[in-house]
Structure formats: C-alpha cells, structure tokens
Amino acid sequence: MKIKGHSNFEVKLEKLDNxxxxxKSSSSKDFDRLSKQMAKQEEFSNKYSKKFKINTPRIxxxxxxxxxxxxxxxxxxxxDFMVKGNIRxxxxxxxxxxxxxxxxxxxxxxDYLQKGILKEKIDSVKENLSKNNYIEFDSSFIQENxxxxxxxLEKIENIKIPLGIxxxxxxxxxxxxxxNDMNIYLIDFLDSFIESPxxxxxxxxxxTKFYWVTNMYSDNFDKNxxxxxxxxxxxxxxxxxxxxxxxxxxYEFFEKLNILRVLQYSNDNxxxxxxxx
Numbered sequence: 632m633k634i635k636g637h638s639n640f641e642v643k644l645e646k647l648d649n650x651x652x653x654x655k656s657s658s659s660k661d662f663d664r665l666s667k668q669m670a671k672q673e674e675f676s677n678k679y680s681k682k683f684k685i686n687t688p689r690i691x692x693x694x695x696x697x698x699x700x701x702x703x704x705x706x707x708x709x710x711d712f713m714v715k716g717n718i719r720x721x722x723x724x725x726x727x728x729x730x731x732x733x734x735x736x737x738x739x740x741x742d743y744l745q746k747g748i749l750k751e752k753i754d755s756v757k758e759n760l761s762k763n764n765y766i767e768f769d770s771s772f773i774q775e776n777x778x779x780x781x782x783x784l785e786k787i788e789n790i791k792i793p794l795g796i797x798x799x800x801x802x803x804x805x806x807x808x809x810x811n812d813m814n815i816y817l818i819d820f821l822d823s824f825i826e827s828p829x830x831x832x833x834x835x836x837x838x839t840k841f842y843w844v845t846n847m848y849s850d851n852f853d854k855n856x857x858x859x860x861x862x863x864x865x866x867x868x869x870x871x872x873x874x875x876x877x878x879x880x881x882y883e884f885f886e887k888l889n890i891l892r893v894l895q896y897s898n899d900n901x902x903x904x905x906x907x908x
Contacts, residue, residue, distance in 0.1 A: 640665055647699055653688065656697035667822035669698050671799070675820060679796070683734045685727075686809065686816045705811035709803035709838075710848045712810075713860055721860055724808075725867055727815050728835060731801070732872070735828040739793035741877070744825065746788060752824050753780050753888065759895035766897050773894070776887045787884050792827055792877045799823035801831035803844040829881055832872055833889045839865035 640657045657665040669690060676687040689701040713720065757777055761768045798805070799821030807816040823830055838844040839861045845854055872878040 644702065645699075647691065651702045652691060653700045653702050654697050655700065659696060662696050664822070665696075665698070666693075668820050669693070671820040671822055672818075675798075675817070679734075679738075683731065684814070685731060685734075686814055687820075688816060688818060703807050703809060703816050706807040706809050706816065708848075709806060709808070709844055710850075710852055710857060712808045713857060714852050716860065721864060723813075724815075725864060725871075728868075729871055731798075731817075732828050732831060735796050735831070736793050736875075739795035739828065741791040742794050743791055744788055744794075748825065749784055749787060749888075750781075752892075753777070753784075756888070756891050756895050760891065763895060763897060766894060773891070776891055779887055780884065780891075783884050787881055790877065790880050792829055792881055794825065794827050797823060797826050797828050797831045798834075799826075799830065801834045803835075803838045804847045829877060829885050830889075832868075832878065832882070833885045835868060836865060836886065837889065837893075839868050 640655050640661065643654050643656075645652055645654050655665065655669070672687055673690050676689060679685070680687050686703075688703060691699040691701065693699070709724075713724070760766060760773060766773070798817055800819060800823075801817070805817065805819040807818060809816055842858055842861055845857055845861075872882075
C-alpha cells in the first residue's frame with residue numbers, strides 16, 4: 632500500500648480462506664470509531680453503490696476488533712494512475728468525482744444546521760490544537776482562522792446546505808481506480824460530525840488545491856507532473872461546483888475548519904499542507 636493514511640488503525644494484506652483480503656483493526660479504545668466507519672462503508676455499499684455505479688470493498692466479516700474486507704485486484708492508487716496519465720484520464724477521473732457529488736446531492740435535503748453543532752466542533756478543534764506540542768497554537772495562522780470561524784458561525788447557521796449523505800473523507804488517497812472495469816472504489820469512509828457533500832468537496836480540494844495526496848505517497852514519482860495535473864483539476868473542480876449556491880456561500884468556512892481539523896492531529900513539525908494559496 633503506497634499511499635498511507637494518518638488514522639490510528641492498522642491496515643494489512645492477509646490471507647482468508649486462500650484468498651487475499653484487506654484487514655483493518657484498532658485498539659479497543661478506538662474500536663467504536665472504526666466500527667462506525669465500517670458501518671458507514673457497509674451502508675453505502677448496500678444502499679448506494681449499485682444506484683450510483685460506484686464500488687466499495689465488501690466487508691466479509693468482523694472478528695476480534697478486526698474487519699476483513701474485499702481486496703480490489705487490478706486497482707491503482709491516484710498517483711500511479713495519473714503519473715502515466717493524459718488529459719483523457721484526468722477528465723475521466725474528474726467526471727467520476729463530479730458524478731459522485733451530484734448523486735449525493737440528489738439524496739440530500741437542504742436545511743439549516745442544528746444550532747450549536749459548528750461551535751461545538753470548533754471548540755473541540757481549538758482545545759486539541761492548544762494541547763498539540765507539534766504546532767504553535769498562538770501563531771497568527773491558527774488564531775486568524777479561529778477568529779474567522781467564530782465570527783462567521785451565525786452566518787453559516789443561517790444558510791441552507793445539503794444534508795444527508797457524504798463519504799466524509801473523500802481525498803484522492805481514499806479512491807482506488809479499478810483498471811479491470813474502469814470504475815472507482817471508495818475506501819476509508821469517515822463518520823463525520825455532519826453528513827454533507829460540502830465536506831467531500833473540501834476534501835477533494837485538500838488534494839487539488841493543497842497537494843495533500845503527494846505527501847501520502849511512499850514511492851518515488853514525478854511530483855511536478857502530478858502538481859500540474861492537480862492544478863488543472865482544481866480549476867475544473869472550483870468551476871464545476873460554483874454552480875451551487877451553497878458552495879459559493881459556505882465553502883471558505885468549511886475549508887478553514889478542515890485545515891484546523893487536520894492540523895490538530897499533527898505528529899511532526901511538517902506543515903507543508905498549509906502552504907496556503
């Protein structure tokens with residue numbers, strides 16, 4: 632597995648009944664969080680995969696705090712797929728991404744967020760940031776973003792947004808390209824504090840705008856080529872979703888919240904993700 636995540640879960644390739652499977656396990660204190668994520672993945676697989684024509688790995692069994700999942704043969708991660716790519720590949724991938732979000736939106740209802748849910752999340756992130764020894768909590772970057780979030784809370788709470796379904800962590804690291812049937816698999820669903828496609832758009836641009844996926848890849852690759860592709864994709868993503876009023880009115884808020892949500896889990900002194908453009 633060349634693209635690694637930052638969760639506390641252990642992911643391995645193992646054998647089960649003479650077949651290769653992916654296993655995901657956790658410590659007992661994190662198992663409830665893992666169970667919620669697996670339940671979300673299973674619900675999506677049962678309820679939406681066929682309807683949306685987007686695959687998810689089948690969960691085979693759960694035993695001893697470990698989940699056994701289908702291994703996707705003939706699949707590639709985003710970097711391996713794109714490094715040999717061209718404009719047709721890029722546009723194909725973008726179309727798949729746009730279709731996912733558009734399908735989500737069809738399943739959503741537009742409504743106001745429950746009062747207090749955003750403040751509770753910001754308060755939680757603020758507390759975690761203040762306790763993280765790898766970051767400078769008093770830096771102007773963190774304080775200015777927190778100030779923006781708190782000062783715009785009431786505004787965002789009075790804008791209807793799509794609510795109902797989202798992946799929760801739709802970064803390119805969590806997408807596999809099935810080169811056998813030219814479809815994509817969604818992996819590593821996240822049980823999010825709100826279920827809204829705006830969060831998935833933010834996560835997509837975590838890669839296209841901030842190049843996060845390039846930091847997750849463990850092998851050598853032509854980074855400049857991938858960044859050029861991501862730059863092109865980001866312009867297309869922004870242009871495509873600008874047709875939605877909720878995107879234009881709330882995107883900046885949720886992007887800043889996402890930045891701090893990721894930063895709270897920093898476990899080294901690298902902050903390349905926050906080379907804000």
